[in-house]
Amino acid sequence: IFALIVFACLVGEGYTNLPSSPQLFCIFNHNEDACRYGIGIGVLAFLACIFFFMVDVYFPQISNTTDRKYLVLADLGFSGLWTFLWFIGFCFLTNQWAWTRAEDVPVGADSARAAITFSFFSIFSWGLLIAFAYKRYKMGVEDFAHSYVDPTPEVSAPYSSYPNISHDSYQQPPFTQTAEAPEGYQPP
Numbered sequence: 001i002f003a004l005i006v007f008a009c010l011v012g013e014g015y016t017n018l019p020s021s022p023q024l025f026c027i028f029n030h031n032e033d034a035c036r037y038g039i040g041i042g043v044l045a046f047l048a049c050i051f052f053f054m055v056d057v058y059f060p061q062i063s064n065t066t067d068r069k070y071l072v073l074a075d076l077g078f079s080g081l082w083t084f085l086w087f088i089g090f091c092f093l094t095n096q097w098a099w100t101r102a103e104d105v106p107v108g109a110d111s112a113r114a115a116i117t118f119s120f121f122s123i124f125s126w127g128l129l130i131a132f133a134y135k136r137y138k139m140g141v142e143d144f145a146h147s148y149v150d151p152t153p154e155v156s157a158p159y160s161s162y163p164n165i166s167h168d169s170y171q172q173p174p175f176t177q178t179a180e181a182p183e184g185y186q187p188p
Helices: 002-013 030-059 065-098 109-139 142-147
Strands: none
Touching: 002 030, 002 109, 030 109, 065 109, 109 142
């Protein structure tokens, strides 16, 4: 949600123009890279969150432990990378906002502050995702091993016996002898 807020703030009011010019510019010190960076990591973080949410939904159904391991490692690595990128984004947007002149921003100052604030919050939320992914990585396949039980074949008799009958009077089962084919008949 934080990524969506940062993206929406920068797309909605991150670009503005002066009343005397139709040329749009980024409200962060006229630096187009600041707006592009915030929009880029916001969109990619949102899409990655959707992907990893779907992975979490289908995770219990994945029986291959190697696939599970790679998905957890991908979650851990991506969360670590995105925590770092949100930190860079927060520092970059804050620095560019500090150098922005007040007369250059007739509209959109609140959106710029919201983008900076939610970039800061995103650092901690992605850091929390690192902790969750690391916890899942440490669990390994224990959860799968405890919840899945392979059926064991029964070694006992396949049929139950009648009560009060001893097993000494065992007979051959019917129809086990090979029947001789009638004369003149040849099977296909």
